[in-house]
Amino acid sequence: MATAPALDRIRVGSAPDSWGVWFPDDPRQTPWHRFLDEVAEAGYPWIELGPYGYLPTDPARLTDELDRRGLKVSAGTVFTGLHRGPSVWQDTWEHVGRVAALTRAMGARHLVVIPSFWRDDRTAEILEPPELTSEQWGHLARGTERLGREVKETYGLDIVVHPHADTHIDTEPHVARFLDATDPDLVRLCLDTGHYAYCGGDSVRLIETYGERIGYLHLKQVDPEILARVVADGVPFGPAVRRGVMCEPPSGVPDLEPVLAAAQKLGVDLFAIVEQDMYPCAPNAPLPIAVRTRRFLRSCGA
Structure with missing residues (x-):
């Protein structure tokens, strides 16, 4: 049996999202200590911070919790509404500053920026x-x-903007317009394969067209049958997730092996963080999925 070529520029991890975590505090979510235990057990060395306040925000405590499990942080995540103009800058910067400071303290180099x-x-x-x-x-x-300039100057982090369903940076035309309007030295993308497919985009084509703008990957897949019904019914993203529109690989689209191969060809080191969007989910559901997904990614060479 042929083995997949080694994807030696791809660093695989997972995130609280794959354990059903969308909010800093929600009784339906996996407790943070269980997430850390299980993500390490599943074989992922890298994690994201998730919503600020979900994991401990004291750097010393969080460092201890991660070190005991052999985990490292790849990125923090912030939410912005910058299309609303300069009036939102101060509130945005206060939010960004809290997350960026913790992200830097954890030794990470990326800040994932999700539009409102x-x-x-x-x-x-x-x-x-x-x-x-x-x-x-x-x-x-x-x-x-x-944001890219000031985050770099103040915290030494690179921002990567995350095209996302039900935001203004979602479809291929919107993503292209955003990239064409922004400075590549300041703004790169976090390509989320699931969200991009959800919005009709082709991840391989995006990587091949805008390769120099790809700074980070989120790996997920969409169930095409559920997606077709979601689109036909005009279902919002949150309820679509509850219907199971984001599915366990390799059962959905896009095919992740060509995506990873295209990313490898860029010749740069990239994080590829698994995110399945499972909010809310049964407490015992995430770990077996995470184990199988890690096994699948290894079969792809990652």
Whole structure:
């Protein structure tokens, strides 16, 4: 049996999201200490911080908890609404600063930036129009460049912007418009294969077209049958996740092996962090899925 070529530029990890964690504190979520125990047991050396406040925010305590399990942090995550213009900068920077400081203290080098949702991921309430005006696109581009510059200067971190369902950076045209409007020295992408497929995008084509802008990967797959029903019914992202639209690889799309091969060809070191979007989920569901997913990724060479 032929073995997959080694993906020696890809560093695999997982995240609280794969344990059903979307919020800093929610009784339906996996407790943080169980997540750490199980992600290590599943064989992932790298993790993300997840929502700020889910894991301990005291650097000394968190370092001790990670060291005891042989874990390291690849990135923190922040949420922004920079399309709203300069008026949101101060609040954004306060949020970013807390997360960036902890991320730096953990020795990580990346900050995943998720644009704000235009409909609520809990309630599905429409919060604002799904399409930005030209002025708002300008605010988004300039604000993200400023964020990239100031995060680098202040914390030594690189931002990677995460195209995400039910945000304004989602489809292929929106992602291309965002990339074409921003400085590649300041702004790169966290390509989430599942979200991009959910919104109709082709991850391999994106890597091949904008390779120099790919700074980070999130690995997940979409169940195409459930997605077709979600699209037909106009189901928001949160309820779609509860329907199981994000599925365990290799049962969905996109095929992750070509994605990883395309990323390897870029010739740069990339994190590839597994995220399945399982909120909410049964307490005993994540670990077996994580173990099988790690085995699958090894079969791909990662």
